[in-house]
Amino acid sequence: MSEYVSMNQGELKQALAQLREQYAAFQARNLKLDMSRGKPGADQTDLSVEMLDVVNSKADFNTENGFDCRNYGLFDGIPEMKALFGEMLGVPASQVFVGGNSSLNLMFDTISCMMTHGVGGCEPWSEQGEIKFLCPVPGYDRHFAVTEYFGVTMIPIPMSKDGPDMDEVERLVQSDASVKGMWCVPKYSNPAGITYSDETVRRIAALKPAAKDFRIMWDNAYCVHDLTDEPDSLLNIVEECQKTGNEDLPILFCSTSKITFPGAGVAAMAASDANMAVFKKRFSLQTIGFDKLNELRHARYFENYQGFLQHMQRHRAILEPKFQAVLSMLEQRLSGKGVASWTKPNGGYFVSVDVMEGCAKRVVELCKQAGVALTPAGATYPYGRDPKDSNIRLAPTYPPVDELITAMQLFCLCVELAAVEKLLG
Amino acid sequence: MSEYVSMNQGELKQALAQLREQYAAFQARNLKLDMSRGKPGADQTDLSVEMLDVVNSKADFNTENGFDCRNYGLFDGIPEMKALFGEMLGVPASQVFVGGNSSLNLMFDTISCMMTHGVGGCEPWSEQGEIKFLCPVPGYDRHFAVTEYFGVTMIPIPMSKDGPDMDEVERLVQSDASVKGMWCVPKYSNPAGITYSDETVRRIAALKPAAKDFRIMWDNAYCVHDLTDEPDSLLNIVEECQKTGNEDLPILFCSTSKITFPGAGVAAMAASDANMAVFKKRFSLQTIGFDKLNELRHARYFENYQGFLQHMQRHRAILEPKFQAVLSMLEQRLSGKGVASWTKPNGGYFVSVDVMEGCAKRVVELCKQAGVALTPAGATYPYGRDPKDSNIRLAPTYPPVDELITAMQLFCLCVELAAVEKLLG
Numbered sequence: 001m002s003e004y005v006s007m008n009q010g011e012l013k014q015a016l017a018q019l020r021e022q023y024a025a026f027q028a029r030n031l032k033l034d035m036s037r038g039k040p041g042a043d044q045t046d047l048s049v050e051m052l053d054v055v056n057s058k059a060d061f062n063t064e065n066g067f068d069c070r071n072y073g074l075f076d077g078i079p080e081m082k083a084l085f086g087e088m089l090g091v092p093a094s095q096v097f098v099g100g101n102s103s104l105n106l107m108f109d110t111i112s113c114m115m116t117h118g119v120g121g122c123e124p125w126s127e128q129g130e131i132k133f134l135c136p137v138p139g140y141d142r143h144f145a146v147t148e149y150f151g152v153t154m155i156p157i158p159m160s161k162d163g164p165d166m167d168e169v170e171r172l173v174q175s176d177a178s179v180k181g182m183w184c185v186p187k188y189s190n191p192a193g194i195t196y197s198d199e200t201v202r203r204i205a206a207l208k209p210a211a212k213d214f215r216i217m218w219d220n221a222y223c224v225h226d227l228t229d230e231p232d233s234l235l236n237i238v239e240e241c242q243k244t245g246n247e248d249l250p251i252l253f254c255s256t257s258k259i260t261f262p263g264a265g266v267a268a269m270a271a272s273d274a275n276m277a278v279f280k281k282r283f284s285l286q287t288i289g290f291d292k293l294n295e296l297r298h299a300r301y302f303e304n305y306q307g308f309l310q311h312m313q314r315h316r317a318i319l320e321p322k323f324q325a326v327l328s329m330l331e332q333r334l335s336g337k338g339v340a341s342w343t344k345p346n347g348g349y350f351v352s353v354d355v356m357e358g359c360a361k362r363v364v365e366l367c368k369q370a371g372v373a374l375t376p377a378g379a380t381y382p383y384g385r386d387p388k389d390s391n392i393r394l395a396p397t398y399p400p401v402d403e404l405i406t407a408m409q410l411f412c413l414c415v416e417l418a419a420v421e422k423l424l425g
Numbered sequence: 426m427s428e429y430v431s432m433n434q435g436e437l438k439q440a441l442a443q444l445r446e447q448y449a450a451f452q453a454r455n456l457k458l459d460m461s462r463g464k465p466g467a468d469q470t471d472l473s474v475e476m477l478d479v480v481n482s483k484a485d486f487n488t489e490n491g492f493d494c495r496n497y498g499l500f501d502g503i504p505e506m507k508a509l510f511g512e513m514l515g516v517p518a519s520q521v522f523v524g525g526n527s528s529l530n531l532m533f534d535t536i537s538c539m540m541t542h543g544v545g546g547c548e549p550w551s552e553q554g555e556i557k558f559l560c561p562v563p564g565y566d567r568h569f570a571v572t573e574y575f576g577v578t579m580i581p582i583p584m585s586k587d588g589p590d591m592d593e594v595e596r597l598v599q600s601d602a603s604v605k606g607m608w609c610v611p612k613y614s615n616p617a618g619i620t621y622s623d624e625t626v627r628r629i630a631a632l633k634p635a636a637k638d639f640r641i642m643w644d645n646a647y648c649v650h651d652l653t654d655e656p657d658s659l660l661n662i663v664e665e666c667q668k669t670g671n672e673d674l675p676i677l678f679c680s681t682s683k684i685t686f687p688g689a690g691v692a693a694m695a696a697s698d699a700n701m702a703v704f705k706k707r708f709s710l711q712t713i714g715f716d717k718l719n720e721l722r723h724a725r726y727f728e729n730y731q732g733f734l735q736h737m738q739r740h741r742a743i744l745e746p747k748f749q750a751v752l753s754m755l756e757q758r759l760s761g762k763g764v765a766s767w768t769k770p771n772g773g774y775f776v777s778v779d780v781m782e783g784c785a786k787r788v789v790e791l792c793k794q795a796g797v798a799l800t801p802a803g804a805t806y807p808y809g810r811d812p813k814d815s816n817i818r819l820a821p822t823y824p825p826v827d828e829l830i831t832a833m834q835l836f837c838l839c840v841e842l843a844a845v846e847k848l849l850g
Contacts, residue, residue, distance in 0.1 A: 037497070045495040049482040052718070056481070057474040070470040072462070072687045100525050101716045108711040112537060116551070116575065126541070126551065145710050150541065257713075262497045264718040285570050286533040288682075291526045291716065293477070293689040 003338030019417040031371030033407040038349040039398045048260040051301040069292035080299030085268035087305040090236040103255035103267040122213040134182035136164035138380030140190040143183040154382035163196035166203045177210040187234045188222035191393035192352040193345020195232035205240035222348040247272040322396040333412035339419040351394040359418040366414035428763030444842040456796030458832045463774040464823045473685040476726040494717035505724030510693035512730040515661040528680035528692040547638040559607035561589035563805030565615040568608040579807035588621035591628040602635040612659045613647035616818035617777040618770020620657035630665035641675045647773040672697040747821040758837035764844040776819040784843040791839035
């Protein structure tokens with residue numbers, strides 16, 4: 001089949017009629033499918049249920065250093081979980097701060113803290129006039145929502161296959177003291193599934209920010225979420241920043257939300273001692289401590305980091321076919337038609353599709369009208385504004401494979417339909 | 426025995442020598458006892474361990490409305506816990522917001538939200554210049570630490586047996602628009618164990634604040650923590666505020682931290698729809714949701730509010746003897762000596778002792794030097810400053826009764842010793 005752009009009006013009109021017919025057939029099926037959020041499937045949450053038996057009424061509730069997890073104390077986490085997260089984040093256990101059930105919550109609180117109390121010995125961000133954050137795009141809508149909530153001006157930074165455009169990042173960070181931070185999902189980025197190249201990580205570590213209180217929000221949400229035999233590898237940002245004397249730059253986050261239970265997992269963060277002193281002061285006033293019984297449940301169930309990685313293989317067994325279904329459907333239905341390009345990630349939770357410019361909203365609307373929920377178009381951009389109206393995030397994890405295939409058939413059809421509508425003006 | 430104040434110098438010197446001898450004997454025992462925090466004992470956390478068996482690998486993970494608690498969703502809590510907390514807080518289930526493991530965290534976030542984003546359609550508190558909070562004293566140190574962190578000026582309000590001095594509260598709230606809030610622990614207050622009288626609650630509900638964004642932080646931490654056959658009863662603040670058209674005034678908090686597991690319990694809050702719209706916006710950006718498996722664990726274990734109250738009877742059976750031990754020791758050792766007065770609470774977690782003016786720090790220091798940790802003197806006042814240096818919070822819950830008796834023997838001795846030192850100049 002030739003590309004739609006090379007068709008004449010007559011051919012396009014004919015194509016439109018055919019596509020509309022197919023679309024009507026989908027609508028008649030009354031589908032109700034959801035590919036909107038990065039939500040594990042029930043088969044994935046099934047993988048971790050035995051964890052719930054580990055800390056039972058007969059259990060020993062003491063940590064390895066003899067602390068009763070049923071009571072107050074150990075505000076920054078039990079040693080077992082600090083060790084596990086230390087390996088996950090690539091930092092010494094002593095640097096890990098174990099939080100509650102949500103890394104987003106830790107990130108929100110960290111931003112909130114820097115807004116009201118500042119970091120690096122500087123004035124609170126809220127007292128420095130306009131401040132800005134760099135937002136690699138497409139990116140994670142919940143990150144952008146946090147900075148938007150606090151009135152931070154967000155500057156989109158284009159992503160290439162190596163990560164954010166570092167020329168642009170260097171230019172902005174090094175010239176503008178109102179640039180206070182950058183959101184990063186450095187491995188299997190949300191949504192493009194891109195892992196920052198070694199050079200990108202080194203250039204981030206070598207930044208010479210104009211602002212003393214510039215910080216990198218390093219959300220390593222998918223650090224162990226490999227889906228292929230050739231997983232990506234990510235350079236250790238903390239080690240690179242030690243080499244450049246930029247220890248205070250990165251603030252690392254991760255969680256087990258997509259490893260054990262979304263909402264009932266454990267989250268953690270790590271940063272330099274100077275940074276953590278600021279954040280810990282806040283956390284120590286915010287709470288007496290987090291849920292150590294849930295920490296103990298996780299630590300006992302996984303035993304160690306190896307146990308953790310083995311568990312991830314079981315997730316891969318479930319997710320790899322889902323990603324393959326999405327990718328092969330895109331290949332089958334859209335390849336060579338000039339209406340879309342997409343990423344082929346080695347891990348993570350998403351496939352990112354760029355449809356014909358000006359068509360993303362229409363595609364999402366068409367899918368919705370036929371019963372398939374997608375992440376809203378624009379959600380992957382700050383303020384929900386995709387200047388090209390082109391990017392759509394597909395979340396293949398939640399639906400079973402058969403539903404996924406149906407949803408993808410509809411999606412591909414809608415991509416074509418929107419493109420032809422556009423070409424016809 | 427006569428009061429120390431009526432003794433002459435010779436008698437006092439003789440008393441001092443005897444007390445010092447007794448004190449030296451205590452020091453020789455190398456005690457290591459802790460009455461510093463409101464922390465349940467291991468016997469109390471034992472009461473709830475069977476809860477940990479309820480949500481096991483074979484369990485049905487669905488809420489009564491068919492929601493899988495292992496996954497994202499139900500951001501404001503599962504219906505079972507909303508119902509339970511609704512009864513606890515005296516509001517409809519629909520008004521309850523179930524949070525994470527810590528009511529302190531909900532309170533911190535609520536204050537933080539009003540600081541950065543405001544409430545009641547007003548400017549953020551942080552943009553209104555100096556703002557003030559009324560702090561009934563003696564009160565809860567962690568409350569004061571939160572408002573201090575955000576730079577709020579704290580005004581101590583004396584407590585009587587009926588609650589805060591309402592003449593003073595009315596005068597300040599109704600004349601000064603910079604007064605934005607008041608901390609309240611309305612039942613079995615921390616530390617005095619006072620329950621606000623009906624008249625006090627009605628006068629709070631009838632306040633006509635100068636500030637449209639004045640709010641009551643109603644921390645009902647001990648609402649079900651009765652310790653005697655004649656428990657206190659507290660008027661329903663929400664109902665009273667409905668009568669006066671002051672629905673937006675109170676923000677209610679509670680948790681199961683001292684019912685199930687400190688740190689691994691469930692917390693909740695409730696407020697008017699207008700208030701909750703502001704707070705929910707923040708929470709919805711801060712987290713995808715709280716730990717619903719732990720909510721389910723609690724809901725299934727207690728079944729209903731009756732189960733909850735029965736569980737509290739088991740706590741009472743453990744705590745009542747501890748409070749009796751403390752009170753009878755105070756009575757035996759200090760009654761009639763003119764060196765201390767104390768509260769006799771019908772519930773809660775503390776006994777509040779007022780020692781001779783200028784002696785509280787010295788008493789705490791003397792106890793520490795002999796191996797008994799108490800809450801720091803002054804902690805029950807904003808900024809840690811007790812103007813009379815008189816109040817000491819005793820936390821009888823954690824130590825076993827025999828240790829408690831030893832600790833109280835030492836405490837009473839130190840109260841006498843400090844008083845005699847003071848009288849001798």
